[in-house]
Structure formats: structure tokens, C-alpha cells
Amino acid sequence: MTRPAKDFFAPLAVGAPAPPREIPARPSRAIHFFDPGNEKMAAKVPDMVGTVDVLLGNLEDAVKAENKEKSRQGLVDIGRATDFGPTQFWTRINSLDSPWVLDDLTTLVPEIGDKLDVIMVPKVQGAEDIHYVDRLLAQLEAKAGLDRPILVHAILETARGVANIEEICAASPRMQGLSLGPADLAADRRMKTTRVGGGHPGYLVRQDPVRDDLGVPQYDAQRTSYQQDLWHYTIARMVDACAMHGIYPYYGPFGDIKDTVACEDQFRNAFLLGCVGAWSLHPVQITIANKVFSPSVEDVAHARRVIAAMGDGTGAVMIDGKMEDDASVKQCQVMVALADELAAIDPELKEQYDAISADGEVRA
């Protein structure tokens, strides 16, 4: 059973900061993963501040078992030494059934809890996992004297997690968002892919066979086929669950680092469906995510034009042969609100968006 409404926003430990009533829409187009125990990667982190929306020190998968403590300590060192300015600082802790997670939390909260914005919890199965982390964080925050609650992000990477998606989003006022974990999820579902996210050439639909003059189907003749998106169903569920709960959905990792074209396509599908960002595993993917998850100048110009033409936002008008009304103006408001949020942290985008007048004219 969920907590009654009057208790939902009460701190879960005496002296812990009050949980948030709203999750701020902070830009997070790329959640950039680095291994804090890898000296070469860690050395690059200070210079990445300001170039990426989120820097995430990863402690879970992709960190070898023998390096878990080194990575945790590396994260503490980076957290203490770095001024993150406008960039958010997140971590992915080890899974709740691992031998490392308790030390992750009991070390990170007192050492760098004042710097950490969000803790990503992998392999979340249901509300019980979030409840566990929620209470423990409250106890640790109280003990450390923190005045700001650390937010929680869940990765969906089991069938049970997907089935329990709504209760996971609703489990705590700390819930900030969800990410897709396509590799673990594929394994858990017994999907027959061996990739980390992205498409698969075998998952397709094919045009019907053309027929000859006698109406006989020509099965061997050339037919167009279209690759489909293996992740559409899960992302769409995430988007609805997150929107309903006032939190944020993210596409997860795209493992084929060299295929920047397909990565951009996968990220754009997620953007169009309602995701606010994706993970970047390699610096090259930051550029892709920043581009894809920022509305284009054309889209912002069109949105401003519709908003200007719609006046008080009611009724119907024709713009370039298309009907716009109370509903389409709301879509335009979503686009403009995102552009405003991004302009506030990205000077290059600000310049581009500032060149668009309030009624949608793009100045040269």
C-alpha cells in the first residue's frame, strides 16, 4: 500500500530534508557516463563541466568487480574537487542485490551528498526497491546534516520493472525519472539480441509480394522492408508513466559508438516520443544528444508563430494550409518552454533562439 497523502511528503528520518513537491525541469539532454576509477576518463571530467548537462560517475556494470572500491573513491575525489557549476552531478550505484551498494550509499552521502543531484538505481523491480533507497537516503542525509534531498532515478532493465512501472514512478517524491536499460532488459526478457540498445536488421516488416498479371504472388521479387524499433513499446510506456507522475523519461545507452548516424536516429525517436535526454557512453555521443534533444530553430519559429497567431489560445486558425487550435498551441508551448530552459544554460542555443521574433520570424 502506498503512503497516505498527508504523509507522502514527510521526511522519512528525523532531521532529513523535506522531499521535493515538484521535480525541476533541469536540462539533461546527455547523461554522460564515466568510470571514476579510470584515470584517463576521470582526468577529463573537470574540463567537461559546462559542455554537458549531466556528468554521471558510474559504479555499476562496466566497472570490474576488482575496481569497485577504486571507482567509488575516485567518485568521492572528483565530487570533492570539482565545481560543477551549471552541470548536474549524478552517480549510478551498484544494484541493490550486490555486495557493494550499501558501501556506495553509506560512503557517497556523507562524503559528497551535498554535491550529488541524482542517484541512479539500476535493475529496479518494483516500489519496494525505491522504498528501501528512500528510507536509507533519508537516514544518511539526516546524519550528514544535508539540507537538500538527493533525487532518485530508476533504470528499467527487467520485465518486472517494466510491469511495475507506474508504482515505481509513484514510490517516492524523490523520483526524478526513468531510463531504459536495453541490454539487461533484453536478457531478462529473453529477447534474441546481443546489442546494447539500438535497432536490429531482423526486426522488420516487409511489403506484401507484388502479383503478376494473373494475380499470382511473386514471393521472390524485390520487396521493400522497413526496420522497426525494438524499444518503441517500452519507451512509450516510460513516457506515459513519467508524464503522469511529473518526472522525466530518458532513452538509455546506444552501444555502437562508431555508428553515430543510427545513434542520432534512436535518440531522435526518443525525443519525438517525449524523452528529455539519453545517455552518452563516449564523448562523441554528447554532441549527438545535445543536438537531438534541443528543438530546431525551425520548430521553435513555427511554435512561436502559432502561439502569436492563436492570441488567447482558443479557437482555430489556418497557418501555411494547416489548422491550428487550442490543442496544437499547447504542443507549441511545450516546444517553446523547452527552448527557453535550454537557452538559459546554452549560450549558443540562446543566440539561435534569440534570432526568432515573438511571432516566429527568423532574423538573418
Ligand SMILES: CC(C)(COP(=O)(O)OP(=O)(O)OC[C@H]1O[C@@H](n2cnc3c(N)ncnc32)[C@H](O)[C@@H]1OP(=O)(O)O)[C@@H](O)C(=O)NCCC(=O)NCCSC(=O)C[C@](C)(O)C(=O)O
Ligand atoms: C566504450 C569505451 C570502452 C570506449 O573507450 P575507448 O578508450 O576504446 O575509446 P576511445 O575512442 O579510444 O577514447 C578516446 C579518448 O576518450 C576517452 N573516453 C572514452 N570514453 C570516455 C568517457 N565515457 N568519458 C570521458 N572520456 C572518455 C578515452 O579515455 C580516450 O582518452 P585519451 O585520448 O586520453 O586516450 C568507453 O568509452 C567507455 O568505457 N565508456 C563508458 C561505458 C559505460 O559506462 N558503460 C555502462 C553504461 S551502459 C550499461 O550499463 C547498459 C545498461 C543500461 O545497464 C543496460 O542496458 O542494461
Ligand SMILES: [Mg+2]
Ligand atoms: Mg544494465
